Amino acid sequence: MFPPPWLTLILDSKFYEDCDEHEGTLCNFFCIDCSDVFCESCKQEHDDEGHKVLQVYKASRHNALRVIHIFGLLDISDIHKYSFNGFKVVFLHSRNKVHKCQANATYKCQICGYELLDLSKFFSRGSFKFCSLACKVKDTMISEGDLSIEMPSLATNKSDEPCQCNPKRRRKGIPIRSPFF
Numbered sequence: 001m002f003p004p005p006w007l008t009l010i011l012d013s014k015f016y017e018d019c020d021e022h023e024g025t026l027c028n029f030f031c032i033d034c035s036d037v038f039c040e041s042c043k044q045e046h047d048d049e050g051h052k053v054l055q056v057y058k059a060s061r062h063n064a065l066r067v068i069h070i071f072g073l074l075d076i077s078d079i080h081k082y083s084f085n086g087f088k089v090v091f092l093h094s095r096n097k098v099h100k101c102q103a104n105a106t107y108k109c110q111i112c113g114y115e116l117l118d119l120s121k122f123f124s125r126g127s128f129k130f131c132s133l134a135c136k137v138k139d140t141m142i143s144e145g146d147l148s149i150e151m152p153s154l155a156t157n158k159s160d161e162p163c164q165c166n167p168k169r170r171r172k173g174i175p176i177r178s179p180f181f
């Protein structure tokens with residue numbers, strides 16, 4: 001069954017904040033059994049109880065889970081994996097910054113439009129559908145008709161903000177000549 005209740009909770013949780021009980025330590029663990037966020041020092045209690053505890057990593061400033069830690073817990077076959085410090089991770093949330101120049105990307109997240117790498121060369125099943133666990137959860141909610149889920153607005157991202165990706169773009173109307181002649 002997707003998503004399991006703990007997944008929605010981990011997506012709503014804040015990580016890397018100070019632990020109330022242990023000064024100077026940050027909370028980057030999540031217990032599936034307690035649905036609680038805590039620091040490494042707090043973790044022992046959950047280990048002693050035999051709880052399933054996940055470590056949340058910061059990869060490129062975004063929260064991520066290691067693929068190997070959620071293997072068998074979640075179906076992440078259609079979520080894009082990234083390589084981080086030599087291991088594979090999936091992001092919890094969408095980066096949600098879709099540039100205009102990504103709008104034409106061949107492979108993008110079906111929910112937020114974030115550009116995904118074309119991995120069809122490497123995987124016979126083709127490319128991934130989602131950039132993050134949150135986008136896959138949203139997709140499930142939409143297909144089940146749960147409209148209470150807040151949708152990321154692609155329309156807002158496609159606003160008239162100038163795209164910084166290609167600042168030297170030529171103005172319309174000027175004939176384009178090859179720079180090699």
Ligand SMILES: [Zn+2]
Pocket residue numbers: 019020021022025038039040041042
């Ligand atoms: Zn603590």
Ligand SMILES: [Zn+2]
Pocket residue numbers: 031032033034035046049051052
């Ligand atoms: Zn626990």
Ligand SMILES: [Zn+2]
Pocket residue numbers: 094109110111112113114130131132135
């Ligand atoms: Zn996405």
